[in-house]
Amino acid sequence: MKPFLKSIYLQKRFFIAFFGIAVLFVFAYFFENIFGITKIFFGILMALLAFDVLLLYRNEIGIQANRILPEKLSNGDDNTIELTATNRFQFPVSLKIIDELPVQWQQRDFTIHSVLKPSEAKKFTYTVRPTERGEYHFGNLNIFSSSLLGLVARRQQFSAEAMVPNYPSFLQLKKYDFIAFTNKLRLFGLKKIRRIGHTMEFEQIKEYIPGDDVRNINWKATAKRNEVMVNQFQDEKSQPVYSVIDKGRVMKMPFHQLSLLDYAINATLVISNIVLKKHDKAGMFTFSRKVEDRVVAKRRKAQMHLILETLYNVETDFSESDFSRLYIDIKRQIKQRSLFLLYTNFETMDALHRQLAYLQAINKIHLLVVILFENTELQTFLSKPAKDTHGIFEKTIAEKFVFEKKLIVNELHKYGIQTILTAPENLTVNTINKYLEIKARGLL
Template sequence: MKAFLKSLYFKKLFFTVFFSITALFIVSYFYENLFGVAKLLIYTLLVITFFDILLLYRNKIGAKAARILPEKLSNGDQNPIHIRVSNSYRFRIGIRIIDEIPIQFQERNFEIASTLKTSQEKQFNYELKPVERGEYHFGNLNIFTSSPIGLIERKQTFSNEEMVPNYPSFLQLKKYEFIAFTNKLKLYGLKKIRRIGNTLEFEQIKEYVTGDDIRNINWKATAKRNHLMVNQYQDEKSQPIYSVIDAGRVMKMPFNGLSLLDYAINATLVISNIAIKKQDKAGMFTFSRNVKNIVAAQRRKGQMNTILETLYNINTDFSESDYARLYTDIKRNINQRSLLLLYTNFETLDGLNRQLPYLQAIAKNHLLVVIFFKNTELKSFLDEPAHSTRQIFEKTIAEKFVYEKKMIVNELSKHGIHSILTAPEDLTVNTINKYLEIKARGLL
């Protein structure tokens, strides 16, 4: 009985009719001839309500529902969630779906309302955009069913309590993998860069055939074999590409709900995948007070899964980053000349100058690309007109910060260090473009 009452919900229509009859009873105190009408109406309401309950609860199955979740969520992307509901009644029903979505979304008014015909099954879809990596717990799936009478609702709870992990943006990984190897580069802001020159490595010695470059004749092998032999070369491959993520406090700043750290994590996943597809070796590590989350650059099977799991488990207290420690670890552990994509953020020229000696030292042995971020909120603020002296003063300060970002690019260039100054939402595209440019120019 207790379970039955718990599943029984009176709808707004019921209370509207009930309070109308109550008002009629009050009026009948002054007009006695209305008292009989009010009694008839209240009995009629009770009979219809009983009949409504009978319609809904006579069928033990009622409505059936299931929530269909992906194996994992993609951070910063719209993730589709599906709810499938079927009607086992012999009449048309109205339904309300209340899904207990994870607490991270702070969505307290989630509801889907619809109707289902006799024996109909329907799928309802909605999307969630998570902005924090970690575990997302879904609660119960609640279905409220009403008959054509519509006075009460029957609540059915489907205990689909599930946990779904939220990983770095693997949806971006799939999208950019597709466009980086098709003709659709320009549609997504990617540039098709003409290759300048060649970076070659020795492949094998083979017999000379017409058309081979005579400059590649191997005279020692020719003397041994007594006919012309040439060295064959191929484009240099399997170069180490490391994504170096600053997990310090400068990466805590949020843009569109996503921290700079998570933008860097998403870009790392994409560029690692493209590097491996381009026959290079991809690796990564993070640093703040220490260097951690190290994945050595390789092109083995399962490398992308290792990188994905490592990126998912990155934790940080956003402490002050130690560039001296970064330089020491790179010098000790990375012996081969590599492309280092350093994701960090500098707001002022003074902030750069404090770390510049370490960046210069790293750039002596490796091709270093420093990637930092435009403050897009400052840009929006500068586009607004100023109406007071205070606003003019604030806009002047904002322009100074924007100018300093450009000065940082110039300062890095002066010391032979490549850089990317990008809006957070354009980070992945600009990083891919830089990688393709470096490959095309044979800079590594």
């Protein structure tokens, strides 16, 4: 009896009818001639209520439903969740589906409304956008079915509790993995960069055949063999490329609900995949008070899986990042000249000057690219007109911060340090462009 009472829900239509009859009973107190009609109405309502309950509970199965979840969610992207429902009643039913979403979304009123014909099966899809890496726990699936009378609804709860991990954006990885090797780069913001000069590694000396570049003739070998010999080159490969993620407190700043740290993590996953596809070695590590989460730059089948699992567990410790420790660790641990993509953020010139000596020292040994983030909220604020003196004052301060960010970029360029200043949402594309440019120009 208790499960039955827990599963039955009186609907809005019943309460409207019941309230109308109650009003008639009040009027019957003053007008006795309508009392009999009111009792008849009340009896009809109770009979319809009993009939509606009988319709919904005569079939023990009622509605069959389940939720289909992906193996893992992609952070910062739209992920599709699928629900299926089958009507086992012999009459059409109206459905109200309430899915118990993970607490991270703080949404308790998520509902789907639909109508199912007898024996009809329907598929429902909705999208979710996670913005925090970690475990997402889905609860039960609740189905409220009602007949055409619509006086009561029968609730069926399907045990669908499940945990889905939210990983760095592997959907972006698949997207850029495809477009980086097609001729449609410009459609997605990627640049096709012309290769400049001879960024080649020597492979062998071979006999000249028509079509070989005469500039590669090896005159000493030609004199010894008494026939024309040329040097054969191959593209430089297996160069180490490290993504270095600052996980200090400056990277916790959110834009579009996603922190700068997560933007950097998503970009690291994508660029690592492209680096490996370009036959270079991909690696990564993070730092704040010390260097952590290290994945040595290698070219192997398991490298992407290792990077993905490492990125999944990266969290900020809200401390001040120690660039001196970063420099010391790079100097001791990484001997081969490498490309470092450093994801960090400086808001003031003073903050840059405190760390500039260490950035210069790293750039002398390796090729360093400092990746900074534009404050898009400031740009949005500046695009709106000021309405009063207080607004003019605020816009002046905002313009000062925007201008100082440009000064930071110029200061880094002055010391020969490659720099990217990008909006967070364009980080991945701009990082790929810079890597392709460096490879084409043979800077590494």
